Amino acid sequence: xxxxxxxxxxxxxxxxxxxxxxxxxxxxxxxxxxxxxxxxxxxxxxxxxxxxxxxxxxxxxxxxxxxxxxxxxxxxxxxxxxxxxxxxxxxxxxxxxxxxxxxxxxxxxxxxxxx
Numbered sequence: 001x002x003x004x005x006x007x008x009x010x011x012x013x014x015x016x017x018x019x020x021x022x023x024x025x026x027x028x029x030x031x032x033x034x035x036x037x038x039x040x041x042x043x044x045x046x047x048x049x050x051x052x053x054x055x056x057x058x059x060x061x062x063x064x065x066x067x068x069x070x071x072x073x074x075x076x077x078x079x080x081x082x083x084x085x086x087x088x089x090x091x092x093x094x095x096x097x098x099x100x101x102x103x104x105x106x107x108x109x110x111x112x113x114x115x
Contacts, residue, residue: 025072027071027072028051030078031049031050031051031054031071031078031081032049032050032051033049034049034050034078034082035047035048035049035050036048036049036050036053036082036085036086038053038086038089038090038093039090040089040090040093040094040097041058041089041092041093041096041097042093043056043089043093050078050081050082050085053085053086053089054067054068054085056089058088058089058092058093059085059088059089059092063088067081067084067085
């Protein structure tokens with residue numbers, strides 16, 4: 001009986017640890033549940049969470065870390081983070097879209113020069 005009792009305690013302890021591990025910080029949950037409309041790039045026509053935008057290729061890692069630290073510390077409001085992130089993503093996606101049509105032209109010009 002003692003062995004079964006301690007087995008149950010062990011299972012409960014492991015379960016409790018498991019419950020705590022995936023638990024998010026409230027600020028993280030807020031970023032994951034706050035969605036915005038971005039009308040550029042691959043996000044066009046979709047509602048995207050601030051978390052996903054922060055972790056997209058449009059936001060450099062240094063900027064992402066700085067924004068997250070400032071938001072977590074309470075130095076930036078959710079609205080400020082939303083404004084900064086959507087501005088960066090919009091500018092970067094528009095710049096990428098403008099650059100795309102030029103890329104095939106540059107490639108086709110480069111090909112005849114090679115032979």
